[in-house]
Amino acid sequence: MKNETVIKVEGLSKRYRIGLKEEMHDSLASSLAAFLKSPFKSFKKLKNLSSFNDEGDDVFWALKDIDFEVKKGEALGIIGMNGAGKSTLLKVLSRITEPTNGEVTINGRVASLLEVGTGFHPDLTGRENIFLNGTILGMTRKEINQKMEEIIEFSGVRKFIDTPVKRYSSGMRVRLAFSVAAHLDPEILIIDEVLAVGDYEFQNKCIGKMQDVAQGGKTILFVSHNMAAIKQLCNRAILLKKGEKIADGTVDEIIEVYKNNNEAREGDLGHIQLAPKNELPFQLLELSIKNSNREIATYFESTEKIHVELKMRITKQQPNYYINFRVVNHDEITLFVTTDEDFSEGYMSGTLGVGDHGFNFDFPSHLFKPGKYRIDVYMCNRFNPLIQEHNNILSFEIIDSITVRSVKQLYRSEAIVAPAIIWELK
Amino acid sequence: MSELKIKKRLSWQLFSKQDFLELFKFRDLLFTLIKRDVQVVYKQSVIGFGWAVIKPMVQMIIFTFLFTYIAKVQMDDDSVPYMVFNFVALVPFTYFSSALTASTSSLISNESFITKVYFPRLIIPLVPIIAKLVDFGIAMVVLGFMLFYYYQTQPGSVEINGNILFLPLLILILIMFSFGISLWFSALAIQYRDLNQIVTFLAQFMMYMAPIVWPFSRLKGITQGIESWSGIDGIANYFEKIYSFFPLVGVIEGFRTALIGGKAYPNMPWDLILNGTIMSLLILVSGIYFFRSKESIFADVA
Structure with missing residues (x-):
């Protein structure tokens, strides 16, 4: 069943409300009046974070009508400038935030890595944090117990595994976190630029691990600014721009479109x-x-x-x-x-x-x-x-x-x- | 292979069988987080779990001093020492207030998970509700020793009676009430941080409102005072009726009956307990629905 669709995105949109400019006051009287009125205004402002009654100028579409499909075993790269909607797309796909319109159908167990070491608690030991981080990422305690040795071995911090994580160097923390993530066994893996950290030797190991995952028939969605990493890991890519999908094709094609497209973008010319x-x-x-x-x-x-x-x-x-x-x-x-x-x-x-x-x-x-x-x-x-x-x-x-x-x-x-x-x- | 659809949830789809299954699937996360909460609170502290005992004990000593020497509280029955009377109520209340405070801020303090991973959000406010049971358990053991001491040294002050079997039921009502309010508060607090401030004095207000430092029998005096002051006939009964729906009343009076008993507390106050249960269930069910309806925006407003 190689050609089975595992992710199907249809008409996906996500709307956010962005803050409006604050008013300025130039007299004591107007500041005082504003101060007294501020609880009501703050309330309205906070309330508006979750309601969209009108299409004011403070409404912002992070994603607009995105459609694409991912087949089983594909590694899809998502490319786009900052603010193109890549992270929002991953957040919707990993169910962190709800779409405003449209729907996504997913077949298979998803693990998403939007950050390395989510939920690490500084006061707990490395071993306790492996449990914490692993269960947060969707593993059961049994699975973690089975993989514990492997995870510790891969991280290379065995000596400190029963020391509170707050005494770790940042590098050690990342290594431990990535080893937990690397031992997830999902059918679909969603990754957001987590590779930008860690030392040379360890990154080498991580890329290797991820390539194993990709070759093992797993589906991967990968967001990165690093074209080389996308090229190495992915066999297909889509390009997002201002919340819209503007291209879909092989990695080489998309990188070419990305380069040409960005040269003409407004406000940031050379x-x-x-x-x-x-x-x-x-x-x-x-x-x-x-x-x-x-x-x-x-x-x-x-x-x-x-x-x-x-x-x-x-x-x-x-x-x-x-x-x-x-x-x-x-x-x-x-x-x-x-x-x-x-x-x-x-x-x-x-x-x-x-x-x-x-x-x-x-x-x-x-x-x-x-x-x-x-x-x-x-x-x-x-x-x-x-x-x-x-x-x-x-x-x-x-x-x-x-x-x-x-x-x-x-x-x-x-x-x-x-x-x-x-x-x-x- | 299971198929999963992600789209905007409609308000009538708040809780499905799938959601329950999912909650069950994530039970390991619940356990791990509870373990973390329990482990972390007393890490790097000399007395450690001793604090779970010291906090309500100190409060009891202060209240005993305050309400027996400075402002003398009229007790129904002098055979029950004020210390016992007060501590039996303080133990469940301390659980309630610490669980509520921790749970209200739980979504905010776990913001980093909420914006980075998916899991049933209901787990987050539930964690402190269960984790604080450990402190509660420790305080209950101390309470047990205290009751045993009075049972031995002052005959007639504390009597062991069959009502003690109802204790688990009372604890269940206490947990339901704590969780219900926490669901409302935590879901609101992530958007309106004011709730974190409100909850601390709300807890204090509830402590004086519940019959913790004063005996329940004094309620009549208060409501009748209101009646004669306002001049409205029957308002006293009305107030008493409303008051009986305050779940902590049934729980506290129930605790006293179960643990002190004797001629001071001979019968379980079933009417109070029933009303309290109804109220707790109402708050809990509405809390779950409110929380679920707000859930989808947590990551956006956090």
Whole structure:
């Protein structure tokens, strides 16, 4: 019965209510009146969290009319930007939240891993937490007892198994949690990016375990930002955008659609033009990031060079001007800083006269790990405070679906950069 | 292979046979969570389970001092020491108030499960209701020693009688009432956090409203006082009738009859117990329905 449908999603929609902007009060009297009225307002606001009488502008559709089917033994990747509805979809499928419309039919025992270590209690020992976590994930005590040895062995924290979990390092906690999850024996496994944690060796083990699951005829639904992981685990993918399913096909097709689709999304282009301010002597006017074809982009392959074009204006000449350009990763770690002094004598901006000027430069390819990065630009004067500060002026995302090493990239979570290094055998 | 349909639940589909089966399927989770609750409360504490005894004992000592020396309470029968009279009622009440407080905040403190995994949500408020029975059991043992001491040293103060066989029934009513209210409160508290504040003084209010520090016979005096003050004929009876539906009254008076007995408490107050049972069942059933109707939004409002 290979072609049996195990998950059937029909017209699935989920609506949320989002908060409206708070009113501001500028007088004591109106603040006092608001204070007295606030219990009624708060009550209405809290009540509205669960009721949808009207279609106001505070209503938000996290999922809109989603249809798809998953056959037995398929591994389906769910791709989409932040806020596309991936997590909501998984929450509906794992019955955490109820859909507003539509229905899902599931055939088989489901285990969903939306988080590693759900329900871990810091005061209980590792062994007690295995029971707790296991039963929460739907195992019986008998099953856990049978698999206890295996779970402890897999986690590699045997020495500490009777120690309260609060004394564990975060890595140990994750290892223990994942081993419990890895020993669930569901027919359908729903996973949400839980692989983004843990050390290299352990992640390696987890991927292996998950591949075993996938090859054992189990059905997998997998959400990740990591295209390499999706490619490795899944044989089919769907793409979500603003709560709607916009594509369904093989992993390669969908990754291609994802890349192309995202370059044109509004509000987050790889280009920005700033209104000039007359009072500033030295200012940024325009910044673009472009791909190898010189098209404006926000999504790049890790093999691609990122080309930067920058325009600025000088209204008062000064020899101490310089531009500080930095790239910051998701964890607020600055990856590198570059200035117009690099590889030149003195700051180039300082030698320029009044007028508009432009700079171009490239980031090297093979530098970034897959993920989101932001750009900060500071317009500076060497001996004075900052003239202009642009934090998070543009952002871009690196995806890695091409390189040979992309799969192995998964195991390098602790590394910050990913330069291409080729080992030569001597 | 079982087929599962996920869709918006209609209000008349609140409880099906499948839901009961599912609740049964998750019994291991219930046990594990109860075990966790029991284990965790007294972890890293020197006295440990001793606290289950100390809390009601200290309260009893304070009340005894307060109501026998400072504000003297008129007792029906001086043969029963105030300490015994008070502690017999405090033990079930302490269970009720601690179970209610813990259960009301249970959904909030277990928010991380609710937003991450599926299981029948009814389990969460049920856990403290059962877990607090351990404390209750310990306090009952201490109460037993105390009763035995008075039985030995002060003949006539405490008498062992056959009504003690009804104790499990009284405990069952107590549990039903505690669980019923907790279902209402926990389902409301996850959306309106005010309930966490309300529940603490509600418990206190109930303690003085129930005949714990004062004997039940004083009720007549109070209701008649209201009647003469308001000038409405028969209002005293009316109040007494309403009061008898307060489940803690039947339970507490029942406890006293079962454990103290003697000429002070010769007969089981069956009318109070019956009314209390009706009320508890009503609250419990409506609580289950209310909880189930709110269940689907827990993950969204938590």
